[in-house]
Amino acid sequence: MDPVTIIVLVVLVVIVGGGVLLYNGLVQNRIRVDEAWAQIDVQLKRRHDLVPNLVNAVKGYMQFEQQVLQNVTQARANAVAAGGRGPAAQAAAENQLTQTLRSLFAVVENYPDLKANQNVLALQEQLTTTENQIAFARQNYNASVLAYNTSIATVPGNLLAGPFGFTRREFFEAEPEAQQVPQVDLTLS
Numbered sequence: 001m002d003p004v005t006i007i008v009l010v011v012l013v014v015i016v017g018g019g020v021l022l023y024n025g026l027v028q029n030r031i032r033v034d035e036a037w038a039q040i041d042v043q044l045k046r047r048h049d050l051v052p053n054l055v056n057a058v059k060g061y062m063q064f065e066q067q068v069l070q071n072v073t074q075a076r077a078n079a080v081a082a083g084g085r086g087p088a089a090q091a092a093a094e095n096q097l098t099q100t101l102r103s104l105f106a107v108v109e110n111y112p113d114l115k116a117n118q119n120v121l122a123l124q125e126q127l128t129t130t131e132n133q134i135a136f137a138r139q140n141y142n143a144s145v146l147a148y149n150t151s152i153a154t155v156p157g158n159l160l161a162g163p164f165g166f167t168r169r170e171f172f173e174a175e176p177e178a179q180q181v182p183q184v185d186l187t188l189s
Helices: 003-059 063-084 087-108 112-116 118-153 157-161
Strands: none
Touching: 003 063, 003 087, 003 118, 003 157, 063 087, 087 118, 112 118, 118 157
């Protein structure tokens, strides 16, 4: 073999090898985004499961606050339904649920017996823990999306991203007022 053929073969092997490594890196980033979304989904489902228990626990005490309970129930249904519509729709629905839960907890403050109810206290604690886990999962997801979107938008990743169907992913955005975890003091005053 002449030296030019060897050089051409070596360059070809380096280009193909680099392309394979680059492609595998893009796939790994996409899988990280999917896994991070799955973690958000797990936490959101846990939250969705806790809401009906909370509504049932406070329902007997809050006969005059049925609209608040209906709003929470509807917001939960909307959040569950938004699950398959992508991060933006899911975030909007979850932000609405957060707002209705805040209004529920504000109303709970007006009922001393309810504030002392161990079942409500336990559910509130579980919900607060879940809200913290959602915030952590959202942070992890958004970091994964940032890395993935950067890898498909910059050279050399952008050379393979388009032809191989790697598309930009949406961030899971919380509304500014929804970024604070609802804090409610249900202890006896």
